[in-house]
Amino acid sequence: MPELPDLTVVAEELARRITGARLLEASAPTPILVRATPEELAGLKGCILGAATRRGKFLLLPFERDGAAQRILAANSMLAGRFWLLDDGKARVRARTGLRLKLDHGRELRYVDREMLGKLYLVRPDALDGIPGWSEMGPDADDPTLTLDAFRRRIRHHPGELKSLLRNPRFVAGIGNAYSDEILWRARLAPLRKRSSLRDEEVDRLYAAMREVLAEATERLRTLVPPDIHEQHREFLQVHLRGGQPCPRCGRELRQIGGSEATTFCRTCQPPF
Ligand SMILES: [Zn+2]
Incomplete structure (x- = not known):
């Protein structure tokens, strides 16, 4: 299961490689993993990806328009969920792919979960508290304010x-x-x-x-x-x-x-x- 160090480094790498990328299409091949309707996913088209971050065991990916976040993808990958960043989106789509984000320049970000236990939420930036467990979360174990x-x-x-x-x-x-x-x-x-x-x-x-x-x-x-x-x-x-x-x-x-x-x-x- 990915923990704080794993997710911190994944977020850093995503921020480094796809911040500023344009989203061409979002789809959910295995819809059960994604808490978003097809219409909500379609509405992301044309958004610009903001810098990925981490909070607890959630990976956060903002979708922006005109520099302001419209939606945030909050991914809790649980046991076996993993993000794949592909330079060539033509690669075969694996079974149990929860989410495909086609980006410009042929790149693609996918979420694959062989155990099907992860949960991906698509929420407004002011609605993170609606995610189960979010509002009760204590400080991150590496939070500088946790003296x-x-x-x-x-x-x-x-x-x-x-x-x-x-x-x-x-x-x-x-x-x-x-x-x-x-x-x-x-x-x-x-x-x-x-x-x-x-x-x-x-x-x-x-x-x-x-x-x-x-x-x-x-x-x-x-x-x-x-x-x-x-x-x-x-x-x-x-x-x-x-x-x-x-x-x-x-x-x-x-x-x-x-x-x-x-x-x-x-x-x-x-x-x-
Ligand atoms: Zn010992």
Whole structure:
């Protein structure tokens, strides 16, 4: 599942390559993935693409006329949704293509989702709050205004186990299964620890680990992802899905629990108290 670092880099690459492109045609080959009528899609024709951005796990793409956004595409790609940016739109259309945006100069942006779990919303710029979960979203985990003091205040209002806490977008937005494992390993905190058991110093360590892990991953992905924005890179992660391998810090075997939503951690570096 794409998380904050992945989506940040995809948004940057889209902004770099297609900001200013003219939309020739928008269509939804698999309409169930797109919350927009054919008429609404047809109404986008002739719009100019604004700069893509990210908020939480949403990728945002503005459609502009006369320099003002008319509609925003907000894409939550969930498990398997990916954007493909093609220099030649003649490429075969894959099964489960949710959206095709034909651009000038033969370029095309497509959204493909083999699990069919993603959701694409087309809304007016003032209607983002109507997207399920949007208005309850906490600050982005890399938001400059989320200072250590702000983090300390927020965490008091969010109980539960640390792994779930980090993945809760009402607490901080943008973190999923992979980066929550990486952050907790960096912070030396067990995933099933309760927030209420954390000492002040451990809250501070969690904040520092969150910011460091996300910043480092984003930096790394900038060198790995472009130009193929549909590829997800996880090969540099330290612990996530590496159960049975030695812990990069202490050398003992990493533990992994759970199935498709697995949690990986080190019992030595991340003691359960
Ligand atoms: Zn270890």
